[in-house]
Amino acid sequence: MPPLCPRCSDRAHAARAAAIRASRLAAARATPDAVSDPERIRLACGPCTSCGAPASQADHIRPISRGGLDTADNLVPACQACNNDKRAKLLTEWRPDRVAYAAASSPKIAAELRRLQSHRPAPAR
Numbered sequence: 251m252p253p254l255c256p257r258c259s260d261r262a263h264a265a266r267a268a269a270i271r272a273s274r275l276a277a278a279r280a281t282p283d284a285v286s287d288p289e290r291i292r293l294a295c296g297p298c299t300s301c302g303a304p305a306s307q308a309d310h311i312r313p314i315s316r317g318g319l320d321t322a323d324n325l326v327p328a329c330q331a332c333n334n335d336k337r338a339k340l341l342t343e344w345r346p347d348r349v350a351y352a353a354a355s356s357p358k359i360a361a362e363l364r365r366l367q368s369h370r371p372a373p374a375r
Contacts, residue, residue, distance in 0.1 A: 289322065326359060
C-alpha cells in the first residue's frame, strides 16, 4: 500500500482523534454521578470562572482526556473564549493569570489546583 499523502493523513488523524474523544466522553458520561443535560445547562450559568465574562458553556476542570469525569464536581461555568483556549490543558499548564482568577473565584478550581501542585515533582538541583 502506498504511503498516504499529507492531506489524507491529516484527515485520518483527525478522524481517529475524534473517535477517541467520543469514546472517552461516552465513558465519562456513563458514570453513575454524570450530570444530566438540564444540570449541565444550570452549571453553565453565571460568570465565567476564569475571567468573569458571561458564561455560555460548562468547562471540565480536569479534562476528560486527562482523567476527569463528567460530574458536577468537575464542571464550572466558562465563556466560549476561555473554554476554547483551555482545551485539554490541566490548570498548571494553562494561563497563570486566568488560573489565579479562577482559583480565587471557585473552591472547586482551588482544590484541583492544590491537588495538582501537591503531585508536582520537586525541581532538580
